[in-house]
Amino acid sequence: MAIGLEPHLPPGTVLSERVWHNSQLIPRVAELAGTGAPVRRAIVLGAGQSAAEAVDYLHRTFPDAEVCAVFAKYGYTPADDSPFANRIFDPEAVDVYFNSPPGVKQSLVDYHRGTNYSVVDMDLIESLYAAMYREKVQGRERLRMLNVSRIRDVRPVDSRLDVTVEFLPTGEREVLSSDVLVHATGYRPHDVGTVLGEAAKLCLRDEEDAVRVARDHRLELTPGVTAGIYLQGGTEHSHGLSSTLLSTTAIRAGEIRNSLLTRRMAEAS
Missing domain, CATH: 3.50.50.60 (FAD/NAD(P)-binding domain)
Structure with missing residues (x-):
């Protein structure tokens, strides 16, 4: 989605x-x-x-x-378009952000809002x-x-x-x-719950009531659900400031593709 x-x-x-x-x-x-x-x-x-x-x-x-x-x-x-600050949009920065505790995530957003907001x-x-x-x-x-x-x-x-x-x-x-x-x-991002309708009940949520998203952009769902739901964008809370950028769309699409192929191969083996 x-x-x-x-x-x-x-x-x-x-x-x-x-x-x-x-x-x-x-x-x-x-x-x-x-x-x-x-x-x-x-x-x-x-x-x-x-x-x-x-x-x-x-x-x-x-x-x-x-x-x-x-x-x-x-x-x-x-706008802060300096080369060091702009590295917050690199794929490597997404890994750093995703693996950080909530307090560090918030600090990174606060420090670097000037690259993208207001x-x-x-x-x-x-x-x-x-x-x-x-x-x-x-x-x-x-x-x-x-x-x-x-x-x-x-x-x-x-x-x-x-x-x-x-x-x-x-x-x-x-x-x-x-x-x-x-x-x-x-x-602001469209509400995932509104887009999914009744299926939104299958989505797991964090302490802030945001949907939980894995690193490969796949929504975390209730046990027993075998279908995969992936988000293209709308993941700033989990993946950082690059979530809304068109310039990183291809990177995210590639990661989703790789995840789909990996899971398909695992199911076939």
């Missing part, structure tokens, strides 16, 4: 013509631009690569609109900063970074949205009338 990922949204979020997940960005922008309606303000929630790209795209596509980036950080964090390419960070600086000098600031902030309320008003943004250090709140709110809030 290649269970894939699904958009993650803040609790209570309802998508609409004006409230999007960034996975909808390109077709939604094309649809909005096609109506010819003026876009005066767009808000993007999030501080990762997709959020920064959404900010950049909206800023370029709607040259008369103010684009506001809302995030809890002070500023965008550069980070932005440095070139894009510098490009956005240059755009802000240029606009400030020119006296027309369309690109705004609402840092150390969170969205506290979203209310539809006629054909627009009233978005309440709180500045966390002081609690001060500002209501921004906006045409678009984009949630660049990432993705």
Whole structure:
């Protein structure tokens, strides 16, 4: 099963013509631009690569609109693509992670989140900063970074949205009338239980209620079950940060293939 990922949204979020997940960005922008309606303000929630790209795209596509980036950080964090850190995605690192106790697993994820989560390419960070600086000098600031902030309320008003943004250090709140709110809030794996249906009862689970997965990506099942269920992705809790990367898909597929052949030969002998 290649269970894939699904958009993650803040609790209570309802998508609409004006409230999007960034996975909808390109077709939604094309649809909005096609109506010819003026876009005066767009808000993007999030501080990762997709959020920064959404900010950049909206800023370029709607040259008369103010684009506001809302995030809890002070500023965008550069992605750690240094060669030593990137070795966390090597097949050998998967072995290290898989065989580590839970505390070490968590430490590895915490230490190296910057390789994959809530980070932005440095070139894009510098490009956005240059755009802000240029606009400030020119006296027309369309690109705004609402840092150390969170969205506290979203209310539809006629054909627009009233978005309440709180500045966390002081609690001060500002209501921004906006045409678009984009949630660049990432993705999470599809629930294995939902995909398997009744068969999910056969899966063994760990102390955190996550499915138990062997090193060869085969789900651990209740005694007596002879069928094999393999996961392609969705195994970050057991196999580490490389679980969601397309660049390691071929490695995982090869490991699953080898496991299948090995088991088939064992059964035949």
